[in-house]
Amino acid sequence: MAVTLKDVATAAGVSRSTASRALSGSGLISEETRAAVENAARGLGYRPNRTASALRSRQTHLIGLVMNNLINASFHTIADVVQRRASAEGYQVLLCITDADPAKERSVLRMLSEHNVDGVVVIGTGRNSDLVDELMGAGTGAVNVIRGTEGGRAPSVLASDREGAHAATRRLLELGHTRIGFVGGLASANSGRERFAGYEQALREHGLETDPALVERGPFTPAFGAEGTRALLDRRPDVTALFAANHEAVFGVLPTLVSRGIRLPDDLSLICYEDISWLRSWQPPVTVVDNGADELGRLCFDLLLRQMRESPGPGPGPGRVYRVGADLVERSSCAPPRTSPLPAPPPPPAGGTRG
Amino acid sequence: MAVTLKDVATAAGVSRSTASRALSGSGLISEETRAAVENAARGLGYRPNRTASALRSRQTHLIGLVMNNLINASFHTIADVVQRRASAEGYQVLLCITDADPAKERSVLRMLSEHNVDGVVVIGTGRNSDLVDELMGAGTGAVNVIRGTEGGRAPSVLASDREGAHAATRRLLELGHTRIGFVGGLASANSGRERFAGYEQALREHGLETDPALVERGPFTPAFGAEGTRALLDRRPDVTALFAANHEAVFGVLPTLVSRGIRLPDDLSLICYEDISWLRSWQPPVTVVDNGADELGRLCFDLLLRQMRESPGPGPGPGRVYRVGADLVERSSCAPPRTSPLPAPPPPPAGGTRG
DNA sequence: AAGATGTATGCAACCGATCCCATTACCGTG
DNA sequence: CACGGTAATGGGATCGGTTGCATACATCTT
Numbered sequence: 001m002a003v004t005l006k007d008v009a010t011a012a013g014v015s016r017s018t019a020s021r022a023l024s025g026s027g028l029i030s031e032e033t034r035a036a037v038e039n040a041a042r043g044l045g046y047r048p049n050r051t052a053s054a055l056r057s058r059q060t061h062l063i064g065l066v067m068n069n070l071i072n073a074s075f076h077t078i079a080d081v082v083q084r085r086a087s088a089e090g091y092q093v094l095l096c097i098t099d100a101d102p103a104k105e106r107s108v109l110r111m112l113s114e115h116n117v118d119g120v121v122v123i124g125t126g127r128n129s130d131l132v133d134e135l136m137g138a139g140t141g142a143v144n145v146i147r148g149t150e151g152g153r154a155p156s157v158l159a160s161d162r163e164g165a166h167a168a169t170r171r172l173l174e175l176g177h178t179r180i181g182f183v184g185g186l187a188s189a190n191s192g193r194e195r196f197a198g199y200e201q202a203l204r205e206h207g208l209e210t211d212p213a214l215v216e217r218g219p220f221t222p223a224f225g226a227e228g229t230r231a232l233l234d235r236r237p238d239v240t241a242l243f244a245a246n247h248e249a250v251f252g253v254l255p256t257l258v259s260r261g262i263r264l265p266d267d268l269s270l271i272c273y274e275d276i277s278w279l280r281s282w283q284p285p286v287t288v289v290d291n292g293a294d295e296l297g298r299l300c301f302d303l304l305l306r307q308m309r310e311s312p313g314p315g316p317g318p319g320r321v322y323r324v325g326a327d328l329v330e331r332s333s334c335a336p337p338r339t340s341p342l343p344a345p346p347p348p349p350a351g352g353t354r355g
Numbered sequence: 356m357a358v359t360l361k362d363v364a365t366a367a368g369v370s371r372s373t374a375s376r377a378l379s380g381s382g383l384i385s386e387e388t389r390a391a392v393e394n395a396a397r398g399l400g401y402r403p404n405r406t407a408s409a410l411r412s413r414q415t416h417l418i419g420l421v422m423n424n425l426i427n428a429s430f431h432t433i434a435d436v437v438q439r440r441a442s443a444e445g446y447q448v449l450l451c452i453t454d455a456d457p458a459k460e461r462s463v464l465r466m467l468s469e470h471n472v473d474g475v476v477v478i479g480t481g482r483n484s485d486l487v488d489e490l491m492g493a494g495t496g497a498v499n500v501i502r503g504t505e506g507g508r509a510p511s512v513l514a515s516d517r518e519g520a521h522a523a524t525r526r527l528l529e530l531g532h533t534r535i536g537f538v539g540g541l542a543s544a545n546s547g548r549e550r551f552a553g554y555e556q557a558l559r560e561h562g563l564e565t566d567p568a569l570v571e572r573g574p575f576t577p578a579f580g581a582e583g584t585r586a587l588l589d590r591r592p593d594v595t596a597l598f599a600a601n602h603e604a605v606f607g608v609l610p611t612l613v614s615r616g617i618r619l620p621d622d623l624s625l626i627c628y629e630d631i632s633w634l635r636s637w638q639p640p641v642t643v644v645d646n647g648a649d650e651l652g653r654l655c656f657d658l659l660l661r662q663m664r665e666s667p668g669p670g671p672g673p674g675r676v677y678r679v680g681a682d683l684v685e686r687s688s689c690a691p692p693r694t695s696p697l698p699a700p701p702p703p704p705a706g707g708t709r710g
Numbered sequence: 711a712a713g714a715t716g717t718a719t720g721c722a723a724c725c726g727a728t729c730c731c732a733t734t735a736c737c738g739t740g
Numbered sequence: 741c742a743c744g745g746t747a748a749t750g751g752g753a754t755c756g757g758t759t760g761c762a763t764a765c766a767t768c769t770t
Contacts, residue, residue, distance in 0.1 A: 002493065004756060015720045020758060027759090028717055050469045051410045052756035056725050060406060065450070070425070070435045071632075080425045083452050087463075092470065095420070095450040097438050108442075114405045115447065138357065222636035251633035258613045259638035277426075278606035281577035283614035359726060370750045375728060382729090383747055407726035410755050 012040035064112035081297025141307035155319035164326025165198030184245025225252025240337035265335035284332035419467035436652025496662035510674035519681025520553030539600025580607025595692035620690035639687035
């Protein structure tokens, strides 16, 4: 039904091989035959069959993008960047969502191998390095992002969670804050652990000890952000600055501050992790740590592309680790500590009346 | 290098055809040969080569997902749902981002055709129905979501923007509001047009005329949401309710209300379009119109699956249009109109001091 | 002028699974 | 016993490009 290379060859009066070489640009072809073939192809509306091409040439121009979910902002930023870079280089992206379920991850990696992808980007998963190594053994490229594998052959592109948290905390200390609250993720997550470590390190370097009463750690949810903030403010009303260590929590932290009538930066200073777009349009614009999600995406695809272009694959040694820096983006949510107490906690939910 | 069907066949002592039938489950196979082949396959770690299978059987088990961007919440919700449903049915998703650029769209659709995808989901684009029709002519399935094509053969799954906006506005009217502000998208976007129409219709049905001073329309950005809200509040301080007609604007609307010390629902009632997760954890939780993004995703994939399972494709008539309802999700941001004026506009940015 | 390079092209195998068709084996039945 | 029918399997073409090798002819070398 569809126009095949054979049709083009016939129309141009050459053999299939010649037509193939003319269109792929490889091999020796006279300028006139090339033109003839190209005209014939255009005239017939020829579309190369990539499946057939992939079968023979062992290049599918497909890459797999394996991630826990599409909701997390860093994840879909990376997905976005990888997709754009890939398509600019003639690769298509197979989107795979695993819900952080190791069994799904394994089945997805098997699937990708059956589809003969040329490369794999694995976001935020330090697991299954055995399957990834197996893929690499078969000549497939692979890169880990956000989380690396221990001892796997694939290179890793990691964020600088500890450094970012350290910079944020130090900035607050420099402004004169000494009672800095931490609202962030559990130690069970790598990023939660690292960011807390950065926070503690900055305090230590400033001669302060971590005060457990100033620390709220819990799941990566807005609900926890709200709850944790409330608890922290109630327990330590003398807190003068807050470090919100992940953007999911921020969705809970900010509304809670608002509902208590706490104004930034006069009543409280706030720094958030990850540069979510709406933190820019917040009143006032919120100072954030940009974890470099764009750069993570760019770098990891470039590493993958390099692997895919080199013939066989890298040596058997463990994959190199690359770091992408985190930047403190100063906006207007930080100031020196306030001198008077925080506004009173909110009045009990009164029905529709106002003072 | 890799284990092929031939190896499995040899190991099991049968021919390639028999091995193929045994593994694919089609055709007549004795129970014992099937078991023998399956054991051989397992033993050798056989992975079917989907590229080869696709070439011969003309089924790639790939579907294309074409969308403007990954950032828009409805879009990535739909992408998420489609990906999950697809992978549950053994299909993989090729992610294509077009930035709403018609030229990119066309090149993406051509690319998908070259990759021989079994189906295509086109989100939020009413264009290029010619290329989509061409795909369908070649036996590929296709579905439009959010926006349909005029006269194209692919079915469309549309949201109920007008009805949703109508329901929201009516709810505010029922509470007794008569000065209801509209902050939303330009008429150049379909959703902007439809939602505004629903707003106007509800007012009309209530015997009210649209007051241009209460309407702010602009780009789908937080910046416009903030700016529009400020302008509207300044122009009409007697406004008692606000309908924020898209979630991008909401990111600007809410902070602006907060910065003016306007409390929900006592000072102002607010309804937002699209059920973004953090509107649930806002203080107070915000009443929203859920445009049914999940259901849009589910339905459009089911329609696609049906097409892909039916042999050739639908008749030549124009594609059917399906509607997914919009639900008003009542939370706590709405109340009867206030009786006293709004709090005064914010003080000029004073440097660090507070009353 | 004969041999050595080099350029342009065709032939045919090939990638790995699928599937039409032929073949064989085995059953029941008139 | 011959014959029709069905179940199970093998043979080999096929999907549509790609690619190694052979071939043909032109150009260059000494």
